[in-house]
Amino acid sequence: MTLQYARPYLLRAGINVLGENGKQQKDHLVTEIRNRKSLGANQPDSDKGAKDIISELQNIHLVIIEESNLVRLSSEDDIPGGREGVFLHTGKQVAETVDTRTQMDRLFTNLAHEYPELIIITKFIFRNGPVKDHEIKREFDGQTFRGNKMNEFTLSMSQHILRDSGVIEDTDRGVVGASWPEQAFAHILGEEFNDLTDGDDSKNVKEPVLFERLETMYGVDRNTFDRLLSRLQRYGIVAEGSYEEMTIDLSALMEAHIYE
Known part of the structure; x- marks a missing residue:
């Protein structure tokens, strides 16, 4: 899929309109997005720009466009199942997020998936x-x-x-x-793991060895490493063994659109 016009602050505006008011007719939502935030010099036709935003929200699994052009926030049933959707957030989850930083992080996660x-x-x-x-x-x-x-x-x-x-x-x-997104961290972790194991993800690697590589090559600090590694463990992508050993499910990273 080719990236189109998808500024996160505009995606956030669309999500928040739906979160506050519920289902919207598409044309009405276009007007609301346009009123919430200027679409900027790159989109002189603001109606078209707002429609692009709605299309992108649909592309990244945050809204569903129903019959009669009704737009609603996505729920768990609308998200790809299995390991493909392990990182994805629903539109309802994003809309219910109070903290702006966390909301933007979740928007980015869905953008990076597509x-x-x-x-x-x-x-x-x-x-x-x-x-x-x-x-x-x-x-x-x-x-x-x-x-x-x-x-x-x-x-x-x-x-x-x-x-x-x-x-x-x-x-x-x-x-x-400035700040590592979890998918980019998962990508470099998988890349270094793959290099150390010659592509055999049945092998284990010492966790300190992986940390040293990421610290040296990408400047990943210990707190960031531990925080994001913990998330990947919860997702079932990273498994820890004994003696500080760990393994990474590279096929899961591929299914989650992170690795190739």
């Missing part, structure tokens, strides 16, 4: 930052990750999403990583 190029762009910035826009384009323009081909527009929109979500931030010398 647009996993966000994961590898994040990885590149954390490993190489500060980086300039032209360096990101040089690295990824024309490349494909999990079937999604990147171009100048999608790379620019990806950076907007990463900024809006607090994943990256600007400095005088370029963009740098």
